[in-house]
Every structure is written in C-alpha cells, then in structure tokens.
Amino acid sequence: MNHLKKLSRAQLKSYSKLTLKKYRQIERMFIVEGERSVHEALSSDWEIEALILTEGSGSLIDYSGYKHIPIYKISEIELKTLSDTVSSQGIIAIVKQKDFPLAKLWENLPPHPILVGLDDVSDPGNVGTIIRTCDWYGITAVFLGGNTVEIYNQKVVRSTMGSLFHIPVITEIDIIDVVKEARSRGINIITTVVEKGKPLPEFQPPEKSFIIFGNEAHGISPAVKELADSRITIPKYGNAESLNVGVSVGIILHHFCMSRA
Amino acid sequence: MNHLKKLSRAQLKSYSKLTLKKYRQIERMFIVEGERSVHEALSSDWEIEALILTEGSGSLIDYSGYKHIPIYKISEIELKTLSDTVSSQGIIAIVKQKDFPLAKLWENLPPHPILVGLDDVSDPGNVGTIIRTCDWYGITAVFLGGNTVEIYNQKVVRSTMGSLFHIPVITEIDIIDVVKEARSRGINIITTVVEKGKPLPEFQPPEKSFIIFGNEAHGISPAVKELADSRITIPKYGNAESLNVGVSVGIILHHFCMSRA
Numbered sequence: 001m002n003h004l005k006k007l008s009r010a011q012l013k014s015y016s017k018l019t020l021k022k023y024r025q026i027e028r029m030f031i032v033e034g035e036r037s038v039h040e041a042l043s044s045d046w047e048i049e050a051l052i053l054t055e056g057s058g059s060l061i062d063y064s065g066y067k068h069i070p071i072y073k074i075s076e077i078e079l080k081t082l083s084d085t086v087s088s089q090g091i092i093a094i095v096k097q098k099d100f101p102l103a104k105l106w107e108n109l110p111p112h113p114i115l116v117g118l119d120d121v122s123d124p125g126n127v128g129t130i131i132r133t134c135d136w137y138g139i140t141a142v143f144l145g146g147n148t149v150e151i152y153n154q155k156v157v158r159s160t161m162g163s164l165f166h167i168p169v170i171t172e173i174d175i176i177d178v179v180k181e182a183r184s185r186g187i188n189i190i191t192t193v194v195e196k197g198k199p200l201p202e203f204q205p206p207e208k209s210f211i212i213f214g215n216e217a218h219g220i221s222p223a224v225k226e227l228a229d230s231r232i233t234i235p236k237y238g239n240a241e242s243l244n245v246g247v248s249v250g251i252i253l254h255h256f257c258m259s260r261a
Numbered sequence: 262m263n264h265l266k267k268l269s270r271a272q273l274k275s276y277s278k279l280t281l282k283k284y285r286q287i288e289r290m291f292i293v294e295g296e297r298s299v300h301e302a303l304s305s306d307w308e309i310e311a312l313i314l315t316e317g318s319g320s321l322i323d324y325s326g327y328k329h330i331p332i333y334k335i336s337e338i339e340l341k342t343l344s345d346t347v348s349s350q351g352i353i354a355i356v357k358q359k360d361f362p363l364a365k366l367w368e369n370l371p372p373h374p375i376l377v378g379l380d381d382v383s384d385p386g387n388v389g390t391i392i393r394t395c396d397w398y399g400i401t402a403v404f405l406g407g408n409t410v411e412i413y414n415q416k417v418v419r420s421t422m423g424s425l426f427h428i429p430v431i432t433e434i435d436i437i438d439v440v441k442e443a444r445s446r447g448i449n450i451i452t453t454v455v456e457k458g459k460p461l462p463e464f465q466p467p468e469k470s471f472i473i474f475g476n477e478a479h480g481i482s483p484a485v486k487e488l489a490d491s492r493i494t495i496p497k498y499g500n501a502e503s504l505n506v507g508v509s510v511g512i513i514l515h516h517f518c519m520s521r522a
Binding site for chain 2: 036132134138139166236239240241242243248250255
C-alpha cells in the first residue's frame with residue numbers, strides 16, 4: 001500500500017471535523033467506518049468522497065474497481081481523529097450525504113408499502129439497529145421525525161451495519177405532516193403501546209401500513225397518537241416494564257412480513 | 262435531604278473502584294444507576310449495601326421502608342466518579358453480587374422451561390437488552406457463557422432496565438457443560454443460524470427448550486453447534502446481511518411464547 005497518497009494535515013483536519021454534527025451539516029458529508037459498512041457504501045449509489053486506510057488495515061476490499069475515488073493512507077494515530085471506536089478496522093470512507101425527496105417516494109410507492117416512522121427515538125444504537133432491521137424486512141422507507149438522533153451520527157451509521165445504503169431513510173421531516181399525507185393516500189397509521197392495544201398476534205396487517213415507534217422513555221407523542229388508526233401491543237409473559245424499542249421493531253416487522261407471506 | 266449522611270472520601274474512593282471489573286470481582290459488589298433500576302433492586306431480594314443520592318436528584322422513591330440501608334448524599338462532581346453516564350438521575354445503589362447455583366436451578370426446573378444461553382456475546386448493550394427481553398417473556402433462566410461480557414458491567418446493568426433483579430442470570434459457567442447437562446435432562450438444544458436453518462414460523466417449539474445465541478460477528482461456536490438438536494433461521498425479506506442479536510432474541514422468544522399460548 002506504499003503507492004497510496006498520504007492524507008495531508010489540512011485534509012485530515014477537515015475530515016475530522018465530520019465527527020461533529022455541526023460540520024456534517026455544513027459540509028454535507030459523513031464518516032463511514034469498518035470493512036463491511038465501507039463495502040456497502042462502495043456497492044451503493046451513494047457518492048464516495050474519499051477512502052482512507054491505515055497501513056495495517058489489511059482490508060480485503062478490491063479497490064481496483066474504484067479508480068475514480070481518491071484513496072489515502074494515514075497512521076493509526078491519525079485514524080483516531082476520525083474514528084470514535086476501536087472497531088474501524090483501519091478503514092474509513094468519507095461519503096456525501098444524500099436526500100430522499102418525499103414527493104418522489106409518494107409517487108413511487110409500491111402497492112403494499114410498509115413504512116416505519118421514528119418519533120423522537122434518542123439512542124443512536126437503537127436508530128441504527130432499527131434501520132438494519134427495516135432493511136432485513138425489506139421495508140419501503142424509514143422516516144426519522146421528532147428529535148430522533150441525526151442519521152449521520154457515527155454510532156447510528158455504524159449500527160446500521162451498511163443498511164443505511166440499502167433503504168431510503170427520510171430525515172428533516174415533520175412526522176405529523178408525513179402521517180397526514182400517508183393517511184390521505186389510504187395508508188393505515190399504526191402505533192405501538194405497552195399495554196391495552198390490540199394484541200400483535202391478533203392484528204391482521206393492512207395492505208398499506210405506516211408503523212410509528214416513539215421515544216424510549218415517553219413513547220409516541222400525543223399528536224401522533226391521535227392520528228393512529230390502530231394501536232398494537234406485544235403480549236407480555238413476564239415482568240419487564242417494557243421492551244427495548246429496537247427489539248419491538250423486530251418483533252412487529254416479523255409479524256407484518258409473516259402475515260403477508 | 263439535609264439529614265442524610267455525607268459519604269466519606271474513603272467510602273467514595275472505595276465505591277468508585279466498582280466501575281472496574283477487577284474490583285467488582287474482589288469486592289463482590291456493583292453499581293446500579295438511575296431511578297428505575299434502583300427501584301427494581303430495592304423491590305428485589307438482592308442485598309443493597311448503600312444508597313447514594315445527589316441533593317438535586319429529586320428521587321421519587323419512598324426510602325422510609327428501607328431504614329436498614331445506609332443512605333448517603335454526594336455532590337454532582339462526586340457522582341461522576343461512580344457513574345459513566347449522564348442518565349444516572351442522581352441516584353445510585355451499591356448492590357451485593359448474587360450467585361444462582363446451577364444445581365438448584367436444575368432441581369427446580371418448571372415442567373416447560375425456556376432457557377436462553379449466550380455464547381460469547383460481546384456488546385454490553387446487547388447483553389443487557391437480551392436480559393430485559395428474557396424478563397418480558399418470562400424466560401426460566403439466562404446463561405452467560407464463552408467470553409460473554411460480565412453481567413455486572415455498568416452498561417449491561419443499565420441496559421437490563423432492572424430486569425437483572427427479576428430473573429436468574431447464571432454466569433461463570435462452561436456453556437458446553439451446561440448444554441450437555443440440559444440435554445441429559447431431555448431439554449432440546451436450539452441454535453440460530455443466519456441461513457439454511459428451519460424457518461422460524463414453521464418451527465414448533467419443544468416442551469423443554471434451551472435456545473443459544475452466539476457472538477455478534479462469528480455466531481455460535483462450532484462446539485455448541487455440534488450439540489444442537491435444531492437450527493432455526495429468521496426469514497429475510499430484504500437485504501441486510503444479518504439481524505442484531507438482541508433483535509433476534511426478541512423475534513424468537515415472541516414466536517416461542519406465542520406458539521405455546
């Protein structure tokens with residue numbers, strides 16, 4: 001890898017600012033860490049600004065197909081200014097942010113969409129895991145509303161395990177507006193409640209569904225709750241007060257996909 | 262709260278060492294943070310060494326029923342030496358570790374047990390979330406084997422959301438020995454595989470089940486795999502390479518409990 005260009009100090013400084021939300025918003029770029037996530041970014045239609053490798057990364061990706069992307073080498077110490085984890089595996093991509101226009105999504109909706117909305121989900125690991133789960137279940141699109149953590153947060157990106165590059169994640173939306181638009185298009189609005197909702201196993205998923213999950217501590221906001229057509233509850237057999245929101249998403253999407261298959 | 266004793270410097274220093282695994286193992290105590298988790302610890306039969314509050318904690322717990330437990334006040338700055346999070350809500354319990362003897366568990370096994378084993382699950386948030394999920398589904402016991410992260414790790418404890426105090430979590434075991442013992446007692450050993458296992462919806466849960474989940478990156482160890490009676494797979498409808506292990510646990514336990522109800 002000695003043929004690789006060295007990343008200049010100025011470039012490193014500029015990219016390391018992308019660890020901060022403020023600069024991600026100004027520069028409209030973000031950091032992707034680790035072999036798998038970088039591989040998924042490269043295989044997608046997202047635009048890669050640069051690839052950055054440490055000498056010892058031992059990356060197995062064949063970069064010969066990506067000659068148009070500048071590849072730089074950096075030291076392990078320099079890597080630490082870009083990565084907030086020990087698991088970057090010495091490989092990082094700087095990727096351009098991408099918008100999914102809402103109008104285009106509505107126009108191209110499949111006949112039986114399943115949409116997932118997050119209303120103020122605050123933990124980055126939860127948001128990333130939910131996007132990964134939505135990708136597993138082939139969900140049409142994910143909406144991040146309320147004060148849901150920023151999609152380009154490094155921990156969110158890492159927790160998606162590359163799924164960020166597979167499905168549309170729509171951000172900077174007013175979840176109420178989106179819910180109203182969905183309703184006007186005949187899509188059923190479904191929320192989850194810890195108790196007294198329709199038990200999940202008895203719930204027959206509608207042809208067109210928009211399932212909304214709320215904040216880890218406070219659940220769905222009252223304004224969204226009011227617009228819901230159905231409220232579902234995952235039956236409890238033991239003593240925990242609640243389930244983790246990421247786990248709930250998995251259980252509910254499994255039921256939805258199963259019931260349709 | 263002015264009547265509360267001030268925690269001495271020596272005591273604070275001693276308790277703050279419990280943020281390290283080494284000292285947790287020597288002292289056989291651990292730190293529990295936050296209103297809900299402390300409440301669950303107090304309501305359980307686990308022994309509380311001390312309660313520690315900041316002046317501004319505004320804790321709603323009625324401590325009058327716990328007169329035998331020493332309650333101390335500390336400053337916000339002192340709190341930081343005990344808590345690795347901003348969400349301790351100014352309330353901490355120092356709790357004595359508790360062993361669940363394996364022999365006792367086998368003797369008192371219910372007629373239709375569901376046991377869950379973790380074989381080398383490394384992320385503290387995953388382990389905590391799995392214990393919480395097992396509590397929701399009323400699982401008989403959870404076994405932490407392989408190099409699964411230590412149960413008294415602060416992030417594990419926090420992620421259990423108090424469920425640690427509800428169900429037996431058995432640690433310091435050789436998962437192979439436990440699996441063999443379970444088999445000898447007529448318990449079915451079930452593992453999960455990302456593909457080519459029996460599809461979960463078609464899988465009829467046995468009367469006595471021991472479901473084992475493996476490492477986030479490498480899955481189940483070959484030695485455990487060999488002892489499995491069944492391998493199940495969660496059907497995929499999209500593109501993610503895998504599901505988060507905590508999410509998989511939720512989907513599978515939901516299926517097991519549902520199929521029996």
